[in-house]
Amino acid sequence: MAARTKVTDLRSAIAEHVHDGMTVCLEGFGHLIPFAAGHEIVRQGRRDLTLCRMTPDLLADQLITAGCVTRLVASFFASGSAGSLHEVRRRVERGDPEQLDVEEYSHYGMICRYQAGAAKLPFFPIRSYAGSDMPQLNPQIRKVNDPFGGPDIYVVPPLNPDVTILHAQRADRLGNVQMWGILGAQQEAAFSADVVIVTVEEVVDEDVVRSDPNRTIIPAHAVDAIVECPGGAHPSYAQGYYDRDNAFYREWEAISRDRSSALQWLQEWVYDLPGRDAYLSQLDPPRWAGLAVADRESGSVNYGRRRTSTLGQS
């Protein structure tokens, strides 16, 4: 019997797997950020989510503006060089319009949390935080004795999201996910979750995946849903497919400065559209065309193949 396909559409994947009150991880470190999936969460009006994301950049700002998120677990609260996240700041600094709970780590603290979650460890040791105020800010960062006689060391607890959502370059219909370029903590974030949804630029034949198995970062058994969603990372990027829309990252700073303009943006670009195809059609064609990249092919490697000979046969 042929293995069951995991390919579905984005609306169904979010409707089936993401529910109010869940802990949801959307990862992607400046690359392959699952914007289309995040927008679908907004469109379906999820509430009371705990959002786990190392760098809550403008996708987090949008989800929070839309009222989907009450708690943020993260390690860097800014949009890189593009400036502040005003919705996050309004809520943290003034409780406007509501307070946002924040659970804060450093980058490696978050990575270690995903790793502990993925490997079902009770905690993960990390050589940061000695002398820092961060353990006071976040009592989940704790210090333990080294049973082997070394100095005390800080540890972070495992993170096990209900759902992890990622974007990748490609997958086969069985759910083997291949990505390249900046990989962030996506593998750890996937293995740490109960359910994994991956949107991809392309669904490819199994032969394509099996021609290069080292590029499979998440194997099918760890994946629940695959959604073909070209352009699904815009305004972030997909290495080899399209580049980052840096102009939009800068524009968001101004949009989010005023809450009503951020809501207006969500109306025009999320609520009023059925999905990512419509979103891409609504972009200025020159804007989307301007993000095209030139080719830079990898050389291919030779995995070899056992030669069939009479000696080898039994």
Add this chain to the structure above:
Amino acid sequence: MNQARQSPVSDVAPSSSEFLAVVAARELRDKGRVFAGVGLPTLAVDLARRTVNPNIELVYESGVCGAHPAGLAEGIADSVLVSGAESVLTMQALFGYVLQGGSIDVGFLGAAQVDRWGSLNTSFIGDWRRPTVRLPGAGGAAEIVPNAGECIVIMRRHDRGSLPSQLDFCTSPSPVRAYAEDPRMVPPGHGVSTVITPMAVLRRPDKFGELVVTDIHPGLTVSDVKAATAWDVMIADSVRETPRPSWEDVRLLREEIDTVRLYLR
């Protein structure tokens, strides 16, 4: 402009991005593997590679080790850092094996506040329970400061708020603070060795010592620097005027490195 350029030494203001980037680049003369952040550090490492240190090895927290960018990186996860790089690792490998494993010579950081021991605040201004300003937070800095061989910090401001007697919040502690918590937990790195500000260069030659003013930018005096620093800052006996950038350095920054003035401002 052409007339001014007949002199090899530029007259860009000491508070300008160009001045800070050139001073920072010179600090990289004999450094090996550098963990570079975004902003002025991006300009400084690029300039260093074109001038004082062609062999500098660039590492980014996104996982890129041995970057050879064909253009200016707009962020630490820019695709331009990936294409043509020597390696792209997972962040677990980058932070765990490369950084915490002890292979980074220099970390390059910015901060909102630095104290006399080189502890950094990148988290909050005001009481952290009800902050006046929510800053970006730890990111990788809480790992870079303890684990890099040494750290260079570039400050966009030098005043009593950004060089305070006490930090509003300590995100990334100096070895001095780690020692105070537990002498056995002192990290392997030196911590902050150099702070470059719009007024001066401060250095901390002793892992457990204080920052000392070693260079004061042209047009400023010892008393200017003391007045803008909230603690009674030490001045080196050998304090000198910071050498001005050359016009060639400034030209590289403006005409080849940051042609769109992304970080030059």
